[in-house]
Amino acid sequence: MDEPSPKPILEIRNITKNFGGLTALNDVSFDLHPGEILGVIGPNGAGKTTLFDVITGRYRPSGGKVFHKGEDITGLKPHQIVQKGISRSFQLEVLFKNLSVFKHLVMSRHLHTQVGFWGSFFRTPGNRKEEEATEAEALELMRFVGLEVQGDRLGGNLSHGYQKSLGIAMALGPAPEILLLDEPLSALSPKRVTDILDLIRAIRDKGVTVMVIEHNMGALFRICDRVVVLSVGEKIAEGLPEEIKHNQRVIEAYLGGAVRA
Amino acid sequence: MKRRNLLGKKVGIAAVIVAFGLLPVFTQSPYWMHVFILMWIYIIVTASLRFTITMGEWSFAHVPLMGMGGYASALLAMKLGLSFWVALPLAVLITAFIAVFVYLPCLPTTGTFFFFASYAFGEVMRLCWVRFKNPFGGPAGLLFIPAPGPIRIPGIPAIEFGPLSKIPYYYTVFVFMLLSLLILYRLEQSRLGRIAEAVKESNLLAQFVGIRVWRYKMVILLIGSAFAAIGGSLYAHYTTLIMPVDFYWGLGIYIIIYTVVGGTRHFGGPIVGVFLFVLLRELLRPIVMYVPLVYGLILAGTLVFLPEGLISLPEKISAWAMKKKIAAA
């Protein structure tokens, strides 16, 4: 990392997270630069999801700080983090099981709906216009992620692949500047993997900075600008995909992980 | 087609409202007036309980908070000499204020824990009425709660509330019920209702689309308690005496049974539930001892065979008929 990089949009500084006696993350630091796709890889149990949970306010770190554009956002609540323009998807399907896909996306626009309480209570014309705008945005999102045919289906009834797409669309709803994707490719068919990779590129092309957690290195390397490698809660490498591929420590961590698993 | 259905529904609801609005023209029997007045009060309490359930948590402090509304309103009228018309809104505010302290400790919990924790704090509040004779009157409760003051509309004689006629009470409670239902329905259709649905479906995901889950849960619980307080205040000034035992968890269970048997998914569910059970009680008056038995069996039957409540029965039947048709074809 010799070349001078632009001012980071997100700085992870010495993040440590303990659960009881277990250390899930140990002194992890790295930067996220505007407009890039950063891959975070590592074997199972490396602490990748915990890292997302710490950044997005689900957990408070035991030590260390997170800065967003120079502002300390450590320990803010999830909804406050979303307001800052940092949004995330989930590894397991966290969905509103009994809501339709369309309603999901209307909900995901929650922050950007300016409807006041009284307006929506009395159904004022302004409120109705506002609601129509929200619905149009929801439709647009549906089209963007390729769910336009699934609009009326319930979240719980979607296939695994569509649930993944819906998860990403939900995270796009708040119109984030930074999007954190937690294993968007896991358990997908090769065709769907390509679709999702294209989608991630399209998201980046809209100006959103993307951080992707993946277990599967090969697919991720096709779209990443840079890669951070975690193993057993520690950062063991950071660099361009080409460098990482040949990094001895990374290979060991993966092989070791595979053997142990 | 859909629009016609909607129109039909609206006409149907209007017809029901007019029919019950004209009820006193057909019968002025104090007995039936009494039955219906209590039924309208139960509908307010039950519908507001269901409103809190839309966000996914069952409150077991709802009935004690109804009692709080009754006590607050009665004490304001008795100790400060306020008119019912002033005491009721004040009691609603007081109850909502106390509800903050009842629900705030419960908020970190969910599911069964929320349910029983809210019971615990509601019960502590209720036991305060038993323990502190001044001002709550102890186990004997409050007696001689003043009736509402007369309504004076220029041009017609003043409408007096008193032991002579139940009709003024009937209309007062009826109007309060209609307004409460209207407001609750509108709330559910509004953005608040949608947020409640999201919170119910996934607390976690709701947070990550920017919903302040705790705040909205609290708002919904407080709105629920406010309507419970309206029910309690009407109850107190109508019956003129309230006791702590009126708001024992037994009543809480009845209210929950009305809601569950009617169906929690649909706005009309609890209304159907209250109607069914109150009228059933009247039908079974000759064998009143067995009423709880019948209630228990209906409840058990509904939980096992119709978990979405009686309101889902027409839907279930048409689905069944459709299946048969398809099988026949």
Add this chain to the structure above:
Amino acid sequence: MTFAQFVQMFANGTMLGFQLSLFATGLTLVYGIMHIINFAHGELYMIGAFAVWFFFEELGINYLASLALAMAFVASLAITLERIFFKPMRGYHIPSFIMSTGLIFVLQVSIISFFGVKDKGVESVFPGLVKIAGVTLSVERLMIIPISLVVIVVFYVFLRWSRYGRAMRAVMQDPDGAALQGVSIDTVCSLAMGIGGAMAAAAGGLLAPIFVVNPFLGPPLAWEGFIVVCLGGRTSLPGTILAAFIMGYIKSFVSTLVDPIAALMCAAAILGVILIVRPQGLLGYEA
């Protein structure tokens, strides 16, 4: 507070502790194995008390034999209820709770229709008074201690050394039931209900000569038992017994030193605080 008063309160607390241990063990078993909240457990206690009254007073059978008969009768009743009503409710806390309150109505009305609402008295079985440390205590109350101790010890021996007992413990510790070695889960559930019912009946029968017997004994005790279960840790039997004695002493001391309403307030507050602050209870291992 005089010393005599203290001994009196302590003795009462111990007695209540044994009563609650017997009663709440069944609730814990049923919660731990089937994950249901059964408030009709209080009715099993009440029916146990009625059965002892019926066998002992009406039919003139020996007291201990009556107690055994009552336990057997209530156990079979409990198994029937489990088979019909609770089987579809396994794992659903609030629905099972609501269902069990429906059963409270059913069982209460059944008893009323057979025996009426009047209080029934059971004649004293162990009359007499003893003086311990200068305090007069009735033998009858003291006898609760050895008898319930025997029931509890028999139960623990069964749980520890019999095949079914081990299966029950395995299910409680591992909800997936992976540890079940050739024992059907239905059998284990029925057994849990049956044993729980028998112990509730034992508690009812033991207390019958001390208090009066009427059809309304169940629900207040069900609440106390539920609080004990939550305090103890919901799936931990040692926790339940510890919590039962804590509750027993709190009830006895607060009732005497302050007033009975304050004791009820304490119990409710304990329930609220434990559910929020330490949901796994005193000795529970659930996360």
